[in-house]
Amino acid sequence: MALLKVDDLKIHFPIRGGILNRKIDEVRAVDGVSFEVKEGQTYGLVGESGSGKTTTGKAIMGLNSITDGDIYFEDAHLNAKKGKKVDVRKDVQMIFQDPYSSLNPRKRVLDIVAEPFRNYEKMSKSEEKEKVKDLLERVGISKDSLFKYPHEFSGGQRQRIGVARAIALNPKLIIADEPVSALDVSVQAQVLNFLQDIQKDLNLTLLFIAHDLGVIKHMCDRIGIMYQGRLVEEGQKEDIFNNPQHIYTKRLVAAIPDVDPRRREEHQRFRAQVKEEYQQSFYDYFDENGMAHELRSISDTHKVALPERG
Amino acid sequence: MWKFIVRRLIITMPQLIVLSLVVFILASMMPGDALTGQIDPNISPEAIEQQRERLGLNNPWYIQYGDWVTGVAQGDFGQSYRFKMPVTDLMWDRMVNTFWLSLISVFFIYALGIPMGIISGRWNDKLIDQLITGYTYLGFATPLFIFALVTLWVFGFQFGWFPTGGSVASGLEPGSLEFILSKIHHLLLPGLSIALIGLVGTVQYLRSEIVDTKQKDFIITARAKGAPEQRVYNRHIFRNSVLPIAAFFGYEITMLITGSIFVEQIYSYPGMGALFIESILLRDYAVVTALVLLFGLAAILGALLSDIILSIVDPRIRIK
Amino acid sequence: MSKTLLEIKNLTTSFRIGEEYYAAVDDVSLNLQENEVLAIVGESGSGKSATAFSLMGLHNRAKIEGEILFKGRDIANLPASKMNKIRGNEISMIFQDPLTALNPLMEIGKQIGEVLLLHKKDMSKQERRDYSIQLLERVGLPRPERVVDQFPHELSGGMRQRVIIAIAIANKPELLIADEPTTALDVTIQAQILDLMRELKDDLNSGVILITHDLGVVAEMADRVAVMYAGQIVEIADVESLFVNPQHPYTRSLLSSVPATDFAQDRLHVIQGIVPSLKNLPREGCRFKERIPWIEDTAHEEDPQLHEISENHYVRCTCYQHFYFPEESKEEQANGVTES
Structure with missing residues (x-):
């Protein structure tokens, strides 16, 4: 069963201009994205800047207003317009990219980690302290850190404090937005x-x-690969890496540097080849506006955005 | 660009309406009205009532407001009861005087403030910077009217270098060279007084802009190009730091108004500020209302000017 | 036979914290040939960027000791007036963040023109503009005659990085220092920028010093690699030896902490502890010692030196001979070492 289901999600931001500052155009940050995440699964949303991946994540958290489409969490309709709006903030938590700016520098670790359950549970000071200690232990931060401030920690440690805060309410789903891209390689491995x-x-x-x-x-x-607000390919890890079908996925895969210098020339040839294919067959994969087509299943697990045949 | 200015002007309209409403309401809340104190107490209450009716003082407030706004829009601010002349005529000479005083103050603020800010920012934390920063703290702490009194006493009375009142020596032919020089002579000391206190904001703002810009990555790029230090400062640091100051220009107007109110009074300089204080003391409400409206208008236009300047000088918000 | 372009001898760059100087770059010696790409790899705090800035003379209040021989001439501590003739001309630099490295209030053309103005005094304004357009075209920007009059905020990150490269190559430098040139870019843009740099290097026959933390970029670009840890070079070798046969515990740890592109590994290696801050660098003995506490103390040298273990492959300290990952058994490791 899907824990999270995103159905035809659209998030458009208005561009204002003109003398009266009226809406003159819109940015289609997310333009028809559908996917499901099963319980216990790790679903990867990949894309370059401007692909809409972060906007999608924020929308699930309720941090962006949704233009159209639906989000279901455990079959509860998250953005229902009428009737009961389900509060899932307890069950969905987020980890942010920059461990240096996502923790309030003027708050102690205790307050940072305790913040989420202060909103939901009434606890005595000592109970609260115990719970925070447990959480810190869980993320491998010393219990003595309770009264320290974020600047006293390294980037990796801060990211773990962020995780401690995220898991404080026993969430079911964690949205991790680029949680390691600001970290050094060895710290990244740790996180x-x-x-x-x-x-x-x-x-x-x-x-x-x-x-x-x-x-x-x-x-x-x-993994779901996003390009300009739409998914271009979605599938199991093996589908995407061993059998990429969309030219954009291929291009992305080809762009990853190969860590084996012995394959350098081979890899460069491959990349040049993909680049050529990308330029020549762009309109085989994208519509006349350069937007991706709708996803179509090519196997039980694998979907690709290809034009309708015939 | 034009679109931006037009849009900005449209936003200014409601501000003006609110301003005029506030001014009008404040004026009506002041004790007494145009007839109070102007009429012989022996005149019968009926006659007064008749007068009130004739002047429209018994109308509902919105009609009075409407009449007033219509008058203002046509340049009619009513009669000054003290000078027995139309407020508009009364203000015109004063406005010209205040304009020159403000102009010379602004000139001194930038002529002194920009070099001070640049020196302070370039050599930050050196002795020269500490001296300048120290001066700005003093400037912030010193009320303008006290400073103006001190300069008047020292340079006006003790040394006698500058005249101590008026806007021009008497008996000179208007338009002659002596007349102009005398005008300038009368402007120098009050202008400098306003500037020496008024420039502290500019100096501190510029200093912190420069200190900030010095740390920017593109400064390293400039050095890596092989640009000598002087060029790095002139082309990259100062230029980028002075632009926000340019945008600040409009807001200086507000400061000048406050400045002129005190300084004109102290130097008995016949400008709008002095007129303002006199009129308050004499309850010449028509003049006060007109002046408050004008000062408010100047402040709003100043903010507008700031935005327009910024949109011209900064390509990032320049609208095509 | 290639010529030696740059020879760094015992470079030590120290910064003042409070009353004392602390060496961020500690006794680094390196050399670079023409048309060679030398990568300096390390994490934040390793001293790799401080090394690059020392070469450019861009440190403000640092104490620089040792020699930096550029074409045989010592440019360490050269007075600014002389250094300014070299910077942007014979040696130039590409920066990490294209979004902040350009002056936001200056047209692109003027920013490129500036580096021409400074070093090619005989060029007229029109010539500078024309040449800027040529350069923009050379770095692959579409419609260069338009870009030349645009401001940085009108260009994307990848385009701005191309502008920065155009500035760097304007005077055909013999030495190009690239400080994390692709870290701030998207992968597909990164690939394009790396291709461009490779092409330009061959065109100009320049030597390149590539500062990066990204081992993938190193594997793609470098001829030789120096790995830095805590201000020192811990290993230096040609790129193939370094990736195929890494020796120093830090190099090996680093390589096994990168998520690889094959499916085999399910656990990443984590280096214990944290990178020590400049003030707290262990100055005596092996600096990596505290990060590998399971290795016996006797494995380390007292005053660790670089040892040439095979031709042009140097490793600091003797601990590499005894190193094993805690996940592995000691015996397995012993076999592994004798093989190399």
Whole structure:
């Protein structure tokens, strides 16, 4: 069963201008995105800047207003216009990109981590402290850190404090928006391993938003590739990396640097080849406006945005 | 570009309406009205009532407001009861005087403030910067009217370098060279007084802009090109730091108004500021209302000017 | 036979914190040939960027010791007036963040023109403009005659990085220093920029020093690689030896902490502890010692030196001979080492 279901999501931002500052155009940041995330799965949303991946993540968190489409969480309609609006903020939490700016520098670790459950649960000071200690222990931060401030921690440690805050309410889904892109390689490894552990321990579902295909490949079971607000390809990790069908996916895969210098020339030839194919067959893959077509299944698990045949 | 200015002007309209309403309401709330104190107490209440009716003082407030606004729009601010002449005529000479005073103040503010800010920012935390910054703190702490009194006493009375009142020496032929020089002579000391206190904001703002710009990545790019330090400062740091100051220009107008109110009074300089204080003391409400409206208008136009200047000088918000 | 372009001898760059100087670059020696790409790899705080800035003379208040021989002439601590003739001319630099490295209030053409104005005094204004357009075309910007009059905010990140490269190559430098040139860019743009840099390097026959933390970029671009940790070079080798046969514990740890593009690995290696800050760098003994506490103390040298373990492959300290990952057994590792 799908824990999260995004159906034909559209998020358009108005562009204002003219003398009366009226809406003259709109940016289609997300333009018809549908996917499902199964319980316990790690779903990777990949794309370059401007692809709409972060906007999608924020919309699920309720941080962006939705133009059209539906989001379901455990079959509850998140953006229902009428009737009961379901409050899932407790079950869905977010981890942010920059561990340096996502923690309030003037708050102590205790307050940062306790903030989410202060809103939901009434606890005595000592209970609260115990719970924060537990959470910190879980993310591998010393219990003595309770009264320290964020600047006393390294980037990796801060990111873990961010995770402690995110898991404080026992969420079911965590949206991780580029959680490691601001970190050094060795720290990145630390955070990635840690995310995997915590996912296993708490039976979390992860929506992992990133631009780094290496990281995505390492972390995710299922992957959606976004380009200009639409998905161009979606499938299991193996589908995407072993059998990419869309030219944009191929281009993205070809762009990842190969860490084996012995394959350098081979890789460059491959990249040049893909680039040529991209230029020559662009309109075989995109419509006349340069937008991706609708996704079509090519196997049980694999969908590609290709034009209708015939 | 034009679109932007037009749009900005349209936004200004409601501001003006609110301003005129506020001014009108304040004026009506003041004790007494145009007839109070102007009429012989022996005149019968009926006669007064008749007068009130004739002047429209018994009309509902919105009709009075409407009449007033219509008059203002035609340049009619009513009669000054003290000078027994139309407010508009009364203000014209004063406005010209205040304009020159403001102009010379602005000139000194930038002529002194920009070099001070640049020096302070370039050599930040050096002795020269500490001196300048120290001066700006003093300037912030010193009320303008006290400073103006001190300069008047020292340079006007003690040294006698400058005249201590008026806007021009008497008996000179208007338009002659002596007349103009005398005007300037009368302007220098009050103008400098306003500037020396008024420039502290500019100096501090410019200093922090420069200190900030110095750390920017594109400054490293400029150095990496092999640009000598002087060029790095002139072409990249100062230019980029002075632009926000240009945008600040419009807001200086507000400061000048406050400045002129005190300084004109102290130097008995016949400008709008002095007129304002006199009129308040004498309850010449028609004049006060007109002046408040004009000052408010100047402040709004100043903000408008700031936005327009910024949109011209900064390509990032320049609208095509 | 290629010529030596740059020779760095015992470069030490120290910054003042409080009353004392702390070396961020500590006794670094390197050399670079013409048309060679030398990558300096390391994490934040390793001293790689400080090394690059020392070469350009861009440090403001640092103490620089040692020699930087550029075409045989020592340019370390050269007075600004002399250094300014070299910077942007014979040595130029490409920066990390294209969004902030250009002056936001200056037209692109003027920013390129500036570097021409400074070093090619005989060029007229019109010539500078024409040449700027040529350069923009050379770095692959579409419609260069339009771009030349645009402001930075009108261009995308990738385009701005091309402008920065145009500025860097304007005077056909012999040495190009690229400080994390693609870190701020999207992958597809990164690939294009790397291709462009490779092409330009061959055209100009320049030597390139590539500062990066991205091992993928290194594998794609470099001829030789120097790995820096805590201000020192811990390993230096040609790119193939370094990736295929890494020796220093830090190099090996770093390589195994990158998510690889094949499916094999399911756990990434994590280096214990954190990178020490400049003030707290261990100045005595092996600097990596505290990050690999399971290796016996006797494995480390007292005063670790670079050892040439095979031709042109240098490794600092003797601990590499005894290093194994804690996940592996000691015996397995011992076999692995004898093989190399």
